[in-house]
Amino acid sequence: MIANRFVDQQGIYLLSHSVGLPLKSSLAGAYNAFWQPWLGADEQIWNHWLEQIERFRDQLGLLLNSDSCNFCPQTTISSAVNKIIFSLSARSDKNIILMSEEDFPSVAYALQQACRLDYQVRYIPAGLDLNDMSIWDEYLTDDVALVLITQVQSNNGVQLPVDAITEIAAHRSIRSIVDIAQAIGILPIDIQTGSADFIVGSCVKWLSGGPGAAFLWVSPDIIEQCHPQNVGWFSHEDPFEFDIHNFRYAKDALRFWGGTPSVYPFCVASSSLEFVNSFGVAVLREHNVQLCQQIIDNLDQDELMSPVIADQRSGTLIVHFGKKHQQITNSLRGEGIQFDSRSKGIRLSPHIYNTEDQISTLVQHIENSR
Structure with a gap:
């Protein structure tokens, strides 16, 4: 499993737009x-x-x-x-x-x-x-x-x-x-x-x-x-x-x-x-798009601040939960979801070391916090 080549996550790590997790072999x-x-x-x-x-x-x-x-x-x-x-x-x-x-x-x-x-x-x-x-x-x-x-x-x-x-x-x-x-x-x-x-x-x-x-x-x-x-x-x-x-x-x-x-x-x-070149950016992007879509499919229409069309956005989703934003983000942090915030909302960046099961857990926590 590709995720096993990276250091273990603390919770669910979605901060690759800020600091990517290192490979275990890097040291x-x-x-x-x-x-x-x-x-x-x-x-x-x-x-x-x-x-x-x-x-x-x-x-x-x-x-x-x-x-x-x-x-x-x-x-x-x-x-x-x-x-x-x-x-x-x-x-x-x-x-x-x-x-x-x-x-x-x-x-x-x-x-x-x-x-x-x-x-x-x-x-x-x-x-x-x-x-x-x-x-x-x-x-x-x-x-x-x-x-x-x-x-x-x-x-x-x-x-x-x-x-x-x-x-x-x-x-x-x-x-x-x-x-x-x-x-x-x-x-x-x-x-x-x-x-x-x-x-x-x-x-x-x-x-x-x-x-x-x-x-x-x-x-x-x-x-x-x-x-x-x-x-x-x-x-x-x-x-x-x-x-x-x-x-x-x-x-x-x-x-x-x-x-x-x-x-x-x-x-x-x-x-x-060397790892990225051997694996291929196209493969990393495809995985990212799939996990991002899994998140998007479980958001309300007005919660996604990033473009809906994959070709117009990066690997990061910007999400704002409106009046319940603080309530939901506090809950996510309490559940060990790792993300950060900017003026337009929280930033979520699924990478190759993230899995569909992790994203399912994320969206379930969001739904439970509404």
């Missing part, structure tokens, strides 16, 4: 990849560790269908976004950064720092249907330099038409950043089908890879136009050259890396990526 895998070379205490320690970074990049390339050289490890998505901003040359006729009020605040905070470069931030108001391409046609104006597109919005579970939006942006010479944090590992993603300039993501959610293993993908079409300011010896074309008078950007996405890198989080995440 031993990280020990072999990180601790074993260190305990070997020889001059090859860094060579061993850097092999693990390449393993991480290779697995990302396999998962998202892109050459591994286009990926750069990052500690957080926000730091990656900040590096992007300060790597691009500003244009006086294009000084707007566009994002939605439904985007994740941490990324917005990073983008707001572009005001130091005389950019202005413009927001698409919350409440507008971002699956309506006429909205993007209206807001992607000639003065926009950069647009943030969040593939899956965490507040409402809405999935956006990323490929169509990035195509418009590219046609209008607008740089695009796509945030796939809530999508990677549960929605099939093929980088080759879109026109994004940058993609940022992390492994802590559906990939079950833990915090600290984020990444930045840079289109090979624009890499030579990117000149990051936050650099270090691992941003260098040859990090072990050690010529203090001769900094040269790495030819690939690693120019966005920086100083001495963190290694351990990427050892953990690589094991999870």
